[in-house]
Amino acid sequence: MRLANRAAVLTGAANGIGAATARRFSEEGASVVVADLDEAAGTALVSEIVETGGKAVFANCDVSERADLEAAFDLCSSRFGRFDILFNNAAVQDTRGILDTTDEDFDTLVRVNLRSVFIGIRETARRMIDHGNGGSIINTSSTFAIVGSPGYAAYHTTKGGVSSLTRAAAIGLMEHGIRVNAICPGTIDTPGLRLGAANTSADPEAAMRSYLSLQPMKRLGTPKEIANTVLFLASDEASFVTGENLVADGGYTVV
Template structure:
């Protein structure tokens, strides 16, 4: 734990917390003094991560497309840790399909996980955060909320929606002392990125090199670099910050 624990006394639920950026957020939160419930459908990685983080972390299986499971995760956090102060709406799925290739079923699944879960996760957290005297919600958006690309049509749509829901919720929940912000990560070296490139590229190394060459810093972000943004927005250091999106992309969207 750091010398001045920035999240001491806070209890958080992190959806999609078993791997990648979500796991990095969980680690950083525990380092900064928070108690964390990791909510995911990846039971093996989630349980292993929670055990490794010690008494201040636990894991719960949670399909974020099911509103009742989100509510149950929040209730467990409150029961186990005494409160729910922070919600990280991080769970998401990608699709590399363009408009013509995207099926109705695929669209509905991506919307359910990437956007519906953010809206209803926020809605269900309100009562818990009121009992805690307020809180902070941080939604995972994407640079794809800001720029276009030939593929990822449904993913683009949902991440634009996440940013819009973030702004709406921020204004609506000021009265409840609940701040709502989003983080737009750039390309990050996660297991999801690796598996996606391996599945779609004929030459993995060449593809990764070409993607890195598109980055102004000529590299991808490390998950911990993205997680630091969530620490700030969840902490009292961001007490006057709401309705904002924090872009952490190594300059990708400004060149």
């Protein structure tokens, strides 16, 4: 098993990409802290993992609150005796373009999507250094860190920040045996994507079809396909990989 005896915290893990990654980590032997605002879905996922023989615990966590993040990290150490992997994944979308985005909208997105990643890396690194085993931190960025679009002005800003912070943190934490990488998913069929379609169009199914029409592979990605890339970066198979922004987008950014 690729994550035998490892313990991980995953934020935004109750649904979508985070939930798929919690399942994959557990299948590969990791104990997981499912950290999320959505208690109903998060506790259901924990039950599912435990029923299939895994080790999991739910942490009620709003990533925009440093105390919540720290509590989730400390829960990992106290419950599982280790803290080896952080998946900094929780984020919210704001589909508005630059002319329609207020200062308050911008501040909210930065606090949830970017400040949380900064604090998450810093507080995790402090704990990993204390444990003395090194570790692996994976941040969820986006193809929207690479290409532009007419909307999502604040979201683009935060994901560009996540990708850049990933490189800086990778260099800063290298001497402590901590690797820091990011994934840049393309268009992945999750509850979050479907919510975005519902928020931007009177006809959400038509919006989903328009996303599909932009895909070189003529299909959307699945949460499990992203989870597999996160698993690689979390595992020792990626021992020489740090500061990388791994794009998993079915070719979206290369055509």
